Amino acid sequence: MAAKKPSGLGRGLGALLGDEALKNDSGGVLTVPISQVENCSSQPRKAFDPEALEELAESIRRWGVLQPLTVRRRGENWELVAGERRLRAAMLAGLAAVPCLPIEAEDTDSALLALTENLQRRDLHFLEEAAALSAYLRKTGETQEELAAKLGRSASALANKLRLLKLSPGCVREILAGGLSERHARALLAVSDPEAQAAAAKHIRERQLSVAQAERYLAALPAQAAPRGRRSYILKDVRLFLNSVDRGLRVIREAGVDAQTERQETEDAIILTIRIPRGLPGKL
Numbered sequence: 001m002a003a004k005k006p007s008g009l010g011r012g013l014g015a016l017l018g019d020e021a022l023k024n025d026s027g028g029v030l031t032v033p034i035s036q037v038e039n040c041s042s043q044p045r046k047a048f049d050p051e052a053l054e055e056l057a058e059s060i061r062r063w064g065v066l067q068p069l070t071v072r073r074r075g076e077n078w079e080l081v082a083g084e085r086r087l088r089a090a091m092l093a094g095l096a097a098v099p100c101l102p103i104e105a106e107d108t109d110s111a112l113l114a115l116t117e118n119l120q121r122r123d124l125h126f127l128e129e130a131a132a133l134s135a136y137l138r139k140t141g142e143t144q145e146e147l148a149a150k151l152g153r154s155a156s157a158l159a160n161k162l163r164l165l166k167l168s169p170g171c172v173r174e175i176l177a178g179g180l181s182e183r184h185a186r187a188l189l190a191v192s193d194p195e196a197q198a199a200a201a202k203h204i205r206e207r208q209l210s211v212a213q214a215e216r217y218l219a220a221l222p223a224q225a226a227p228r229g230r231r232s233y234i235l236k237d238v239r240l241f242l243n244s245v246d247r248g249l250r251v252i253r254e255a256g257v258d259a260q261t262e263r264q265e266t267e268d269a270i271i272l273t274i275r276i277p278r279g280l281p282g283k284l
Contacts, residue, residue, distance in 0.1 A: 029068045032089060032100040036077045037069070039084060049089060056085065057092035065090055068099040070113065081105060111136055112150065119151070126182040127172065130164040163189060170198030178205030182212050187215050196221075245272065252276070 025153060030271040069083035078100060080087060090098045105113065115136050137147060148158040164185055167175070171194070175185055184204060200221065204214045245261075252259045257276060264271040 028229060029099050029101055032071065032078055032095045033097045034087070034095060037071060037087060037098065037100070038077050038079050039087075047228050048085060053089055053092060056089035060086075060089050060093040060095065065095070065098050068101040071100045071102055072105050073102065078102065103256050111139055118150065125176075126161070126185070127164060127167075127175070130142070133158065134162055134165055145156065156243070160186070168194035170194065171201045174198060174201035174205050178208075180205060181211065183211045184214055187211065187218055191219055191221065245274075250275070 066088055067083070067086065069086055070081040071078040072078075081103065087098065099107060115132055119132075133147065135140075137144065144158050144162070145155045148155045151158070161165055164182070167185060171188055174180070175188075178201075180201065184201075188197055188201055188204075191200050201217060203209075203217065209217060242263075249259050249261055259277075260275045262273040262275075264273075
């Protein structure tokens, strides 16, 4: 009985792309000047932790680059396929050249290799991951189902990751500023209005709500969509609401109703109490 073929992340490059798609064009590791190694445009990671990068650079100063970079020939130079973090750290360490494993790979295969290597790293931000997945799909024209199969993921898991790209720019800024988790981000997708979504993210960030607390808070927000033909409103400042209440009370008083209001402000809330007599003018 044939052994079951492994799937998903964690396989070797040949297992991921197939032996025909991936060939070593030199038969071994080469020492390549750093000046001849070009970054790949398909690199998913856009930000690297400076402290972690310096730690790796210190290790490289002491032990050298233990795992060769994966590259492919591009004219007189080499294009980096996998290993940008090692390359950056080697530059910090002052190395003039790095060990490289040259391969033959098409553009699609190169993009998949770069994507796969970075998805295996724990420090890749989930929004960077979503952007990288989307960029790969645009570049290759593959379907979500095809990419999910290559990565060993379910199509629904991939679709959920891509949905994070629907978050508004303001919401994304709050997520990054507050270090909110992917589960926080998924919960915020329930808020469709961009401004309301950003405001909700800010509220969650400032109050450091857990995922469960954030979900309860979001569920308690007023419905955003109004019935067809009716206008919907977004309350940007609670003072606007209080002013509207004051105007309404003035109208009632001018009609002869002795309406009274009391307002108490605490650290967490504004408590508004309105008393309107049951007996209206002209009635017994």
